[in-house]
Amino acid sequence: MATSVVTPFKHADHDHGHCVDDALAQAERQCRQRGVRLTPIRRRVLELIWNGHAPVKAYDLLDRLRAERRSAAPPTVYRALDFLLEEGLIHRIESLNAYIGCGSPAHPHVGQFLICEQCHAVAELDDNDVHRVLSAKAGELGFLVSSQTIEINGLCPLCRDPSPGTATGSASG
Amino acid sequence: MATSVVTPFKHADHDHGHCVDDALAQAERQCRQRGVRLTPIRRRVLELIWNGHAPVKAYDLLDRLRAERRSAAPPTVYRALDFLLEEGLIHRIESLNAYIGCGSPAHPHVGQFLICEQCHAVAELDDNDVHRVLSAKAGELGFLVSSQTIEINGLCPLCRDPSPGTATGSASG
DNA sequence: TTCCCTGTGCAACACTATAACATGCGAGTG
DNA sequence: CACTCGCATGTTATAGTGTTGCACAGGGAA
Ligand SMILES: [Zn+2]
Ligand SMILES: [Zn+2]
Ligand SMILES: [Zn+2]
Ligand SMILES: [Zn+2]
Numbered sequence: 001m002a003t004s005v006v007t008p009f010k011h012a013d014h015d016h017g018h019c020v021d022d023a024l025a026q027a028e029r030q031c032r033q034r035g036v037r038l039t040p041i042r043r044r045v046l047e048l049i050w051n052g053h054a055p056v057k058a059y060d061l062l063d064r065l066r067a068e069r070r071s072a073a074p075p076t077v078y079r080a081l082d083f084l085l086e087e088g089l090i091h092r093i094e095s096l097n098a099y100i101g102c103g104s105p106a107h108p109h110v111g112q113f114l115i116c117e118q119c120h121a122v123a124e125l126d127d128n129d130v131h132r133v134l135s136a137k138a139g140e141l142g143f144l145v146s147s148q149t150i151e152i153n154g155l156c157p158l159c160r161d162p163s164p165g166t167a168t169g170s171a172s173g
Numbered sequence: 174m175a176t177s178v179v180t181p182f183k184h185a186d187h188d189h190g191h192c193v194d195d196a197l198a199q200a201e202r203q204c205r206q207r208g209v210r211l212t213p214i215r216r217r218v219l220e221l222i223w224n225g226h227a228p229v230k231a232y233d234l235l236d237r238l239r240a241e242r243r244s245a246a247p248p249t250v251y252r253a254l255d256f257l258l259e260e261g262l263i264h265r266i267e268s269l270n271a272y273i274g275c276g277s278p279a280h281p282h283v284g285q286f287l288i289c290e291q292c293h294a295v296a297e298l299d300d301n302d303v304h305r306v307l308s309a310k311a312g313e314l315g316f317l318v319s320s321q322t323i324e325i326n327g328l329c330p331l332c333r334d335p336s337p338g339t340a341t342g343s344a345s346g
Numbered sequence: 347t348t349c350c351c352t353g354t355g356c357a358a359c360a361c362t363a364t365a366a367c368a369t370g371c372g373a374g375t376g
Numbered sequence: 377c378a379c380t381c382g383c384a385t386g387t388t389a390t391a392g393t394g395t396t397g398c399a400c401a402g403g404g405a406a
Contacts, residue, residue: 125310150323248394
């Protein structure tokens with residue numbers, strides 16, 4: 001009955017280089033195994049998304065891409081996003097029109113997201129109890145569940161009870 | 174522990190005139206009580222949304238409004254939608270960029286939606302068990318919930334097991 | 347009357363996403 | 377080697393969604 005946490009809230013001083021390196025290494029491995037191509041553009045977009053633990057908007061990605069690659073245009077970033085979504089390497093946050101890295105891309109799933117309204121940090125769950133209760137309630141109405149969008153807004157632990165000296169204005173570490 | 178159903182899936186032959194009349198009468202009453210103005214535009218937008226039990230897009234509303242009121246423009250419909258959302262008379266479906274009437278506007282709440290991928294019918298729940306399990310899981314991570322977006326996709330009873338002669342291509346009745 | 351508040355009209359714009367077609371480029375094949 | 381097939385990218389344009397800013401109208405309060 002334990003909550004299955006895919007991506008927890010990170011402490012401000014965690015080693016974020018590891019988050020990014022791990023995510024990219026895992027993506028490389030997974031794409032190689034599946035015989036799909038993590039091209040430079042796709043890899044770079046994934047890296048930009050993983051720069052923080054907060055959702056990133058498509059046109060922000062585009063701005064950053066254009067700084068390095070003059071030819072970048074909306075299709076450039078949307079194609080990369082489509083690929084990454086397809087491969088389960090990122091998720092889309094519907095209520096924000098934004099995208100965030102998946103902490104467990106190896107097995108396909110739809111995440112459940114906790115979104116901090118103050119610092120914009122996001123934690124991802126993939127919790128069976130949640131799936132179960134929703135499927136049960138849906139089943140009572142004769143509804144057959146195929147996918148879920150679950151996005152919870154509120155305050156993360158740091159913003160809820162900030163300790164002195166703790167930064168709360170950003171999730172980019 | 175019963176599921177609290179705000180708006181169930183409707184049978185194809187239900188008396189939809191009642192749905193609309195009840196919703197408008199309830200809205201009139203509620204706005205009068207609160208001292209806010211259900212102006213003709215706002216009332217008409219609410220009526221257009223209630224024309225079916227499926228989500229309606231803002232620019233579809235705009236098209237229909239413009240047919241009756243040449244001056245209608247995007248702000249016309251978005252202002253009406255803002256008002257109706259504020260008063261709890263409608264909900265926004267984030268995953269569809271669309272809006273649907275609320276079956277229980279009297280007390281403020283965030284709905285949980287079951288969305289049929291085939292006929293686009295929507296049922297609304299406001300279920301305490303769902304709230305409870307999500308709040309509990311969030312609480313385990315120290316997260317304080319303030320609002321939720323819960324949108325479940327799948328097949329409604331009619332589309333899941335269509336009987337002969339039963340229409341399944343529309344939710345507009 | 348004058349003032350103020352709210353709702354609406356109107357024009358332009360910002361943001362999000364897709365369509366359609368051209369180009370490049372590398373893997374396989376004869 | 378030439379050939380071509382498939383996929384990724386480049387390029388331009390357009391569709392879809394939502395907001396800003398300011399002007400104007402009406403009704404109630406001072
Ligand atoms: Zn990190
Ligand atoms: Zn926070
Ligand atoms: Zn009805
Ligand atoms: Zn259906």
